[in-house]
Amino acid sequence: MQLPQSKARQTYIEQVKVIEANLKDATSGETNKSLLLLVQKRLDSLAEKYQFSEEIGTARYKLYELQALVHYFSGHDDDALDFINQAIETRGETYAKAEKLKKQLSLGDSYLSKTTNPDKMTKQQRRDHKIGLEGWLALFIVGQFLALLITVFRFFGDGFTSSSDIDALNQYQAGLSDTLQALTTFENVAIFVYVALIITTLVLLFRNRKLAKPFAIATLIFAAVYGIIDYAIASSVFESSGLAGNAEIQSMMSKYSGDVGRAVIGVFIWVPYFLVSKRVKRTLTK
Numbered sequence: 001m002q003l004p005q006s007k008a009r010q011t012y013i014e015q016v017k018v019i020e021a022n023l024k025d026a027t028s029g030e031t032n033k034s035l036l037l038l039v040q041k042r043l044d045s046l047a048e049k050y051q052f053s054e055e056i057g058t059a060r061y062k063l064y065e066l067q068a069l070v071h072y073f074s075g076h077d078d079d080a081l082d083f084i085n086q087a088i089e090t091r092g093e094t095y096a097k098a099e100k101l102k103k104q105l106s107l108g109d110s111y112l113s114k115t116t117n118p119d120k121m122t123k124q125q126r127r128d129h130k131i132g133l134e135g136w137l138a139l140f141i142v143g144q145f146l147a148l149l150i151t152v153f154r155f156f157g158d159g160f161t162s163s164s165d166i167d168a169l170n171q172y173q174a175g176l177s178d179t180l181q182a183l184t185t186f187e188n189v190a191i192f193v194y195v196a197l198i199i200t201t202l203v204l205l206f207r208n209r210k211l212a213k214p215f216a217i218a219t220l221i222f223a224a225v226y227g228i229i230d231y232a233i234a235s236s237v238f239e240s241s242g243l244a245g246n247a248e249i250q251s252m253m254s255k256y257s258g259d260v261g262r263a264v265i266g267v268f269i270w271v272p273y274f275l276v277s278k279r280v281k282r283t284l285t286k
Contacts, residue, residue: 227260
């Protein structure tokens with residue numbers, strides 16, 4: 001027998017209140033995962049019955065709001081944001097509770113970060129919650145260590161343009177030494193800045209500092225931009241001096257172009273990672 005519209009709506013509201021009460025009990029103090037799972041099952045059952053019900057009308061937004069909250073308390077911030085936006089769309093307008101949740105999510109103010117103390121969690125719990133310098137974040141750290149070692153080795157190993165290189169190349173064209181000296185000075189300053197950025201980023205990462213994120217992004221972008229500029233200037237100098245056809249110069253520039261290419265690719269891989277990674281958000285909290 002079909003219930004009258006007012007009766008169906010009243011039944012729906014009563015069931016929503018029950019689920020809200022269960023959710024409150026599940027998240028009072030330490031999260032009760034068993035009760036939270038029960039809330040999810042009851043919400044699934046309610047959604048199956050009323051999600052597309054025209055009798056309930058815009059009040060169906062409560063289904064999406066509750067699902068957003070379940071995701072929020074479970075630490076699934078991206079899903080929580082999707083569902084709270086759906087709640088606003090279903091309701092036809094925004095409202096205070098939704099805006100409060102969206103603000104918390106936009107600020108990275110996750111429920112997980114507020115209710116869990118990584119220092120008191122077991123290693124397995126940290127892994128389950130994607131907290132710690134592991135996974136892709138560990139791979140990035142290894143890459144930065146390698147970049148630091150290679151850069152320092154090349155610098156002190158005379159892998160960059162040295163004074164002896166300048167004197168030898170100056171034989172090809174008068175005044176070339178001044179241009180190459182300026183280029184070398186630019187390279188040396190850039191290298192010092194790059195090394196300083198890498199070391200600072202690594203220190204901040206190992207201390208789980210929030211500043212590690214912008215420093216990591218800045219380091220990646222600096223390496224790519226510096227590489228492109230340096231390669232362009234060096235190519236122009238060697239081309240104008242007639243050295244571009246020299247076998248050693250060609251070999252050097254070919255190797256350097258590979259380094260620049262890897263730096264650019266690194267930007268496209270790692271910058272998005274630092275911007276969206278849950279591990280980064282949950283690990284770099286201090």
